[in-house]
Amino acid sequence: MLHFYYGVMGSSKTAQLLMQRYNYQQLGLKVALVKPAVDTRAGQNVVFSRVGLQADAELVLGPTHSIREQLLWLAAQRAHSDFQYLFIDEAQFLSEAQVQELAELSDSLDIFCYGLKTDFRGQFFPGSAALLRLAEVIEEVPGGLCWCGKKATMNTRVDPQGSVIKEGAQVLIDNHQSIRYIGLCYEHWRKGISHG
Amino acid sequence: MLHFYYGVMGSSKTAQLLMQRYNYQQLGLKVALVKPAVDTRAGQNVVFSRVGLQADAELVLGPTHSIREQLLWLAAQRAHSDFQYLFIDEAQFLSEAQVQELAELSDSLDIFCYGLKTDFRGQFFPGSAALLRLAEVIEEVPGGLCWCGKKATMNTRVDPQGSVIKEGAQVLIDNHQSIRYIGLCYEHWRKGISHG
Amino acid sequence: MLHFYYGVMGSSKTAQLLMQRYNYQQLGLKVALVKPAVDTRAGQNVVFSRVGLQADAELVLGPTHSIREQLLWLAAQRAHSDFQYLFIDEAQFLSEAQVQELAELSDSLDIFCYGLKTDFRGQFFPGSAALLRLAEVIEEVPGGLCWCGKKATMNTRVDPQGSVIKEGAQVLIDNHQSIRYIGLCYEHWRKGISHG
Amino acid sequence: MLHFYYGVMGSSKTAQLLMQRYNYQQLGLKVALVKPAVDTRAGQNVVFSRVGLQADAELVLGPTHSIREQLLWLAAQRAHSDFQYLFIDEAQFLSEAQVQELAELSDSLDIFCYGLKTDFRGQFFPGSAALLRLAEVIEEVPGGLCWCGKKATMNTRVDPQGSVIKEGAQVLIDNHQSIRYIGLCYEHWRKGISHG
Numbered sequence: 178m179l180h181f182y183y184g185v186m187g188s189s190k191t192a193q194l195l196m197q198r199y200n201y202q203q204l205g206l207k208v209a210l211v212k213p214a215v216d217t218r219a220g221q222n223v224v225f226s227r228v229g230l231q232a233d234a235e236l237v238l239g240p241t242h243s244i245r246e247q248l249l250w251l252a253a254q255r256a257h258s259d260f261q262y263l264f265i266d267e268a269q270f271l272s273e274a275q276v277q278e279l280a281e282l283s284d285s286l287d288i289f290c291y292g293l294k295t296d297f298r299g300q301f302f303p304g305s306a307a308l309l310r311l312a313e314v315i316e317e318v319p320g321g322l323c324w325c326g327k328k329a330t331m332n333t334r335v336d337p338q339g340s341v342i343k344e345g346a347q348v349l350i351d352n353h354q355s356i357r358y359i360g361l362c363y364e365h366w367r368k369g370i371s372h373g
Numbered sequence: 374m375l376h377f378y379y380g381v382m383g384s385s386k387t388a389q390l391l392m393q394r395y396n397y398q399q400l401g402l403k404v405a406l407v408k409p410a411v412d413t414r415a416g417q418n419v420v421f422s423r424v425g426l427q428a429d430a431e432l433v434l435g436p437t438h439s440i441r442e443q444l445l446w447l448a449a450q451r452a453h454s455d456f457q458y459l460f461i462d463e464a465q466f467l468s469e470a471q472v473q474e475l476a477e478l479s480d481s482l483d484i485f486c487y488g489l490k491t492d493f494r495g496q497f498f499p500g501s502a503a504l505l506r507l508a509e510v511i512e513e514v515p516g517g518l519c520w521c522g523k524k525a526t527m528n529t530r531v532d533p534q535g536s537v538i539k540e541g542a543q544v545l546i547d548n549h550q551s552i553r554y555i556g557l558c559y560e561h562w563r564k565g566i567s568h569g
Numbered sequence: 570m571l572h573f574y575y576g577v578m579g580s581s582k583t584a585q586l587l588m589q590r591y592n593y594q595q596l597g598l599k600v601a602l603v604k605p606a607v608d609t610r611a612g613q614n615v616v617f618s619r620v621g622l623q624a625d626a627e628l629v630l631g632p633t634h635s636i637r638e639q640l641l642w643l644a645a646q647r648a649h650s651d652f653q654y655l656f657i658d659e660a661q662f663l664s665e666a667q668v669q670e671l672a673e674l675s676d677s678l679d680i681f682c683y684g685l686k687t688d689f690r691g692q693f694f695p696g697s698a699a700l701l702r703l704a705e706v707i708e709e710v711p712g713g714l715c716w717c718g719k720k721a722t723m724n725t726r727v728d729p730q731g732s733v734i735k736e737g738a739q740v741l742i743d744n745h746q747s748i749r750y751i752g753l754c755y756e757h758w759r760k761g762i763s764h765g
Numbered sequence: 766m767l768h769f770y771y772g773v774m775g776s777s778k779t780a781q782l783l784m785q786r787y788n789y790q791q792l793g794l795k796v797a798l799v800k801p802a803v804d805t806r807a808g809q810n811v812v813f814s815r816v817g818l819q820a821d822a823e824l825v826l827g828p829t830h831s832i833r834e835q836l837l838w839l840a841a842q843r844a845h846s847d848f849q850y851l852f853i854d855e856a857q858f859l860s861e862a863q864v865q866e867l868a869e870l871s872d873s874l875d876i877f878c879y880g881l882k883t884d885f886r887g888q889f890f891p892g893s894a895a896l897l898r899l900a901e902v903i904e905e906v907p908g909g910l911c912w913c914g915k916k917a918t919m920n921t922r923v924d925p926q927g928s929v930i931k932e933g934a935q936v937l938i939d940n941h942q943s944i945r946y947i948g949l950c951y952e953h954w955r956k957g958i959s960h961g
Contacts, residue, residue, distance in 0.1 A: 179559070187791075189784040196777040196816050200908050203775075228784050229818055284560045295506050309505050310491050313526045313559055317511065320788050330509045363375070363509055364480045383595075385588040392581040392620050396712050399579070424588050426621055516592050571951070676952045687898050701897050702883050705918045705951055709903065722901045755767070755901055756872045 179283035181268065181308040183294040184318030185329045185360040190291040191266055192226035193318055197289060198264045208262040209251060211236040211244075213270040213304070215348060224266045234266070244278045260286060268292035270348075271304035280311040291318070296347045297334035297358070299366070321360040324373050329360030333371065341369035375479035377464070377504040379490040380514030381525045381556040386487040387462055388422035389514055393485060394460045404458040405447060407432040407440075409466040409500070411544060420462045430462070440474045456482060464488035465498035466544075472503035479509070487514070492543050493530035493554070495562070517556040520569050525556030529567065537565035571675040573660070573700040575686040576710030577721045577752040582683040583658055584618035585710055589681065590656045600654040601643060603628040603636075605662040605696070607740060616658045626658070636670045652678060660684035662740075663696035672703040683710070688739050689726035689750070691758070713752040716765050721752030725763065733761035767871040769856070769896040771882040772906030773917045773948040778879040779854055780814035781906055785877060786852045796850040797839060799824040799832075801858035801892070803936060812854045822854070832866045848874060856880035858936075859892030868899040879906070884935050885922035885946070887954070909948040912961050917948030921959065929957035 184190045201208050212224055212234035222234040236247050252259060263279075265271070268290035271279075279288050290312070294305050301309075309315060321329035334342040334349070334356050342356065351357045359371060380386045397404050408420055408430035418430040432443050448455060459475075461467070464486035467475075475484050486508070490501050497505075505511060517525035530538040530545070530552050538552065547553050555567060576582045593600050604616055604626035614626040628639050644651060655671075657663070660682035663671075671680050682704070686697050693701075701707060713721035726734040726741070726748050734748065743749045751763060772778045789796050800812055800822035810822040824835050840847060851867075853859070856878035859867075867876050878900070882893050889897075897903060909917035922930040922937070922944050930944065939945050947959060 187788060189781075189788065192780070192784050196780050197908055199816050200775060200777065200910055204910055204912060206914075228787050230816060280559060281563065299506055301502075301506060306497075306502070310495055310497060311559065313524065315511070315513065320785055322788055322792055324792060326794075328509065363476060363507065367477065383592060385585075385592065388584065388588050389581075392584050393712055395620050396579060396581065396714055400714055400716060402718075424591050424622060516589055518592055518596055520596060522598075672951060673955065691898055693894075693898060698889075698894070702887055702889060703951065705916065707903070707905065720901065755868060755899065759869065 178287055179280055179312045180289045180314040181312035182291045182316050182318050185321035186332050186358045187360050188318045188321040190318045191224060192228050192230050194264050194266055194291045195230045195232055201262050206262055207260050209236055209260050210234050211263055211265045213238045213267055215270050240272055244275055263288045265290045269302035269305045273303050273307045276304055276307035293332055297332055298343055323362035323365055327362040330363055331361050331366035333359050333361045333366050335359055335371050339371045341371050374483055375476055375508045376485045376510040377508035378487045378512050378514050381517035382528050382554045383556050384514045384517040386514045388424050388426050390460050390462055390487045391426045391428055397458050402458055403456050405431050405456050407459055407461045408463055409434045411466050436468055440471055459484045461486045465501045467500035469499050469503045472500055476507040489528055493528055494539055519558035519561055523558040526559055527557050527562035529555050529557045529562050531555055531567050535567045537567050570679055571672055571704045572681045572706040573704035574683045574708050574710050577713035578724050578750045579752050580710045580713040582710045583616060584620050584622050586656050586658055586683045587622045587624055593654050598654055599652050601627050601652050603655055603657040605630045605659055607662050632664055636667055655680045657682045661694035661697045665695050665699045668696055668699035685724055689724055690735055715754035715757055719754040722755055723753050723758035725751050725753045725758050727751055727763050731763045733763050766875055767868055767900045768877045768902040769900035770879045770904050770906050773909035774920050774946045775948050776906045776909040778906045779812060780816050780818050782852050782854055782879045783818045783820055789850050794850055795848050797823050797848050799851055799853045801826045801855055803858050828860055832863055851876045853878045857890035857893045861891050861895045864892055864895035881920055885920055886931055911950035911953055915950040918951055919949050919954035921947050921949045921954050923947055923959050927959045929959050
């Protein structure tokens with residue numbers, strides 16, 4: 178089965194992924210921790226959660242990598258022939274073709290994808306759109322809150338003055354200097370009100 | 374709040390919508406039952422569920438209708454100034470602009486949309502894609518079953534011989550003669566196996 | 570697997586049960602519709618939902634009946650040797666021993682119990698307590714609303730004047746003359762406020 | 766609203782509680798972290814999760830403490846007059862009277878209780894039974910797995926040889942010497958099979 182757990186920034190998706198993986202590992206099951214590389218030059222392989230958990234991804238997927246081939250390679254490294262469970266962080270950055278591969282692999286494999294649903298403009302990421310089309314289980318990771326106390330559903334890009342930005346490149350890393358991201362409810366995102 | 378309850382054909386979405394509306398009506402709340410007209414010439418306004426429930430839509434939306442304007446018109450007809458709850462059946466046929474309007478209206482209105490997530494090719498309907506992007510609550514209406522006993526997630530078009538069709542117009546009414554629709558699990562949809 | 574779907578009066582539990590059963594029957598699966606007899610002398614076997622759906626229970630369980638034995642008897646009547654799915658309405662009236670039997674049967678059978686969680690005093694029914702202890706899947710059937718608009722969670726017994734009653738026999742049939750039942754949110758049930 | 770999130774041992778309840786509290790704290794909301802003292806002599810106030818998160822409880826409740834009074838005391842310590850959110854770990858150890866107090870406090874306060882549903886014999890803890898009766902939102906914390914791969918729902922006490930124990934005191938701390946706890950599916954708990 179292919180699962181997609183989506184949630185806004187700050188909803189503790191990665192922490193939930195790492196806890197779920199921990200539970201499966203404790204039972205001796207064969208799991209792989211996977212992460213798409215947004216920028217393959219960087220080669221960053223750390224899966225990191227703000228609440229204080231982290232782990233190394235065992236597979237860092239470039240945008241044109243075949244997941245099937247990469248898994249065969251990883252299984253060979255580990256001298257076992259297959260996997261039972263995949264955990265994929267930042268799944269919004271998967272390509273449509275990679276999600277298609279996951280859907281096919283999920284006949285015989287349980288795959289748990291965690292990621293954002295939409296970008297700062299309220300548009301899909303390619304991986305999210307494909308996962309929402311094809312995943313057999315779709316669930317929200319709750320926990321994101323707007324400053325007004327309502328559930329946050331919109332990933333919002335704000336500048337250092339707190340102004341809501343609605344135009345620009347889809348992917349721009351939160352550097353806490355020129356931009357950062359916060360979760361807002363739909364109404365406050367739409368009206369561009371980033372604080373009370 | 375804008376809610377999207379999606380499910381495959383045969384998952385009793387319309388019955389659930391009609392029961393929910395019934396409960397709200399019993400409390401004397403101001404509700405409207407809405408349906409997009411796939412073909413405006415037909416003017417069909419019946420909201421119908423196979424299990425034996427039906428009701429008349431109070432608003433039949435043409436593809437270019439403004440929901441906001443139509444609601445003002447309907448409220449005037451009823452001599453009350455506003456609505457508290459909207460129930461929208463077959464919401465996959467809404468246009469992107471109509472879903473955008475719903476998202477704005479949902480600041481002050483609870484809106485419950487029921488519809489399909491994807492078409493027979495596994496692609497989004499325009500209304501479904503917009504609802505998945507913007508709805509604040511997204512839930513599956515369970516109940517669709519594949520012939521193999523697994524949960525059905527794919528709306529499948531089959532010809533009279535039971536062959537799975539994967540090409541053609543997005544919207545084609547189930548006439549039980551040239552085509553009909555069934556729910557399959559992802560694996561059996563992908564492999565084109567419509568029965569055991 | 571043993572499932573318990575609980576909900577307040579008026580949350581359309583029975584309608585949901587009948588729709589789910591309909592979907593399983595359509596696929597040719599072997600299902601049985603079961604109902605505990607609150608009063609075995611009556612022998613009423615109708616499974617009835619206010620929204621306009623009903624069916625005849627195939628098994629009416631007396632308080633000391635063994636479900637296992639009754640199912641063997643029913644299978645013999647039908648000339649097939651087993652069942653795949655049981656649908657049990659008003660499951661709060663099952664005895665603890667019957668729920669224990671269901672938990673054991675659920676190794677090889679999918680069992681869907683629908684019922685109330687608590688009585689008009691906020692205390693468990695025997696069947697509900699046992700199901701909450703042993704069921705492997707527990708889900709709320711949503712849809713009950715308090716007059717204030719909040720979710721209703723408390724089954725409330727009121728007299729013809731609308732006064733909230735908190736003492737008396739656990740089971741007393743709603744006759745619309747001396748008493749009736751409504752759903753309230755916890756706060757309004759606790760404060761005994763049955764309308765706005 | 767009063768929420769009860771239940772799950773078996775090892776389902777990462779405490780980690781989820783700590784992440785949720787972290788998200789609320791980040792927004793500057795007034796939260797309190799509460800824990801019942803199973804043994805008040807010990808005075809242990811650490812809220813601890815195996816995956817690597819922990820925090821100090823701000824309130825350790827003795828079995829006869831009034832939560833209302835303790836919160837007034839804590840608010841006075843902090844020089845603010847009220848709380849907006851309570852997070853309660855190990856909520857199965859609350860007394861029935863304490864849960865009753867929580868239900869009343871939840872008119873104006875959001876309360877999130879995390880705990881076990883049943884003990885090693887499949888019987889309720891006092892706090893769990895009361896929470897299942899009165900909480901307005903009841904959800905399972907998923908993640909517990911049986912050795913067979915199915916969802917674990919039963920907290921199981923095993924001796925050092927791995928034999929399943931079904932008699933004894935309800936509360937007995939896991940010391941990894943005389944006893945420990947594992948999660949099993951209902952079938953394997955019932956049959957007393959603790960490993961494959």
